[in-house]
Amino acid sequence: MGSKMNSLEPPILCQLPARKPYFRTKTIAFSSYLPNKGEAVSTKTIVYSVSFKTLGSCKLGISRYPDFEYNAEGGTGNGTGTKLTDGNELSVSFDLKTLYIPPLTSATTKFLGLPLPPFLKIDIIPQLFQGIINRESGKVDLEFLAKFCFSVGSIYKAPPLLVKTVLTSEESQGKNRRGKGERLDKEGNCKLVGVASVDPIDDFFMNALLSLPTECLAKLNAVITFSSST
Numbered sequence: 001m002g003s004k005m006n007s008l009e010p011p012i013l014c015q016l017p018a019r020k021p022y023f024r025t026k027t028i029a030f031s032s033y034l035p036n037k038g039e040a041v042s043t044k045t046i047v048y049s050v051s052f053k054t055l056g057s058c059k060l061g062i063s064r065y066p067d068f069e070y071n072a073e074g075g076t077g078n079g080t081g082t083k084l085t086d087g088n089e090l091s092v093s094f095d096l097k098t099l100y101i102p103p104l105t106s107a108t109t110k111f112l113g114l115p116l117p118p119f120l121k122i123d124i125i126p127q128l129f130q131g132i133i134n135r136e137s138g139k140v141d142l143e144f145l146a147k148f149c150f151s152v153g154s155i156y157k158a159p160p161l162l163v164k165t166v167l168t169s170e171e172s173q174g175k176n177r178r179g180k181g182e183r184l185d186k187e188g189n190c191k192l193v194g195v196a197s198v199d200p201i202d203d204f205f206m207n208a209l210l211s212l213p214t215e216c217l218a219k220l221n222a223v224i225t226f227s228s229s230t
Contacts, residue, residue: 048226050092052077055221062216069110075101088136094129123149138183140169140190159201165194177217188225194218
């Protein structure tokens with residue numbers, strides 16, 4: 001005689017909530033349900049447009065040489081800043097397609113009070129420019145990665161020097177060089193400094209000339225401004 005076992009408990013149904021896709025817009029709202037409190041909590045991600053401009057009276061130094069006087073006026077860049085919390089920090093990233101930093105030439109740069117030779121040129125090609133800016137305190141920390149390309153007319157072109165540093169409004173210090181920046185003021189003016197280590201490249205002449213490996217120092221006067229995206 002067969003027997004049939006019937007469950008006295010109803011089946012338990014488990015349904016996982018579907019995850020909503022994330023789309024980046026100018027203002028994004030997220031909501032989550034709190035089962036214990038029975039209410040939704042909403043947060044917003046606000047995106048700002050960020051403008052970056054370099055000014056004159058800057059300095060660049062490398063190795064044992066005195067600093068170069070560098071007029072970086074005309075440098076520009078555009079990016080976005082994302083504010084995720086109720087604080088004042090923005091996560092900023094600049095579009096490399098819009099980022100331009102003037103080259104070191106006889107028109108922009110002096111060494112020991114004299115312009116660079118007209119045939120000497122150092123192009124600066126940014127590879128990365130991003131970081132954190134606190135709009136309330138004015139503190140700036142931006143990761144900067146760039147190729148510095150030395151050339152002497154069409155006669156000589158050295159392999160690029162890869163320079164990686166953090167351009168900061170605070171203090172930057174290496175083994176042999178140091179600099180102190182200035183935080184953003186109400187108009188967006190600031191001084192950014194950064195010390196970087198420069199490794200040798202596959203060029204005997206450049207390694208000897210600059211005593212690579214060595215350190216370099218950048219002191220950039222800049223203006224950083226923000227506008228709400230609409």
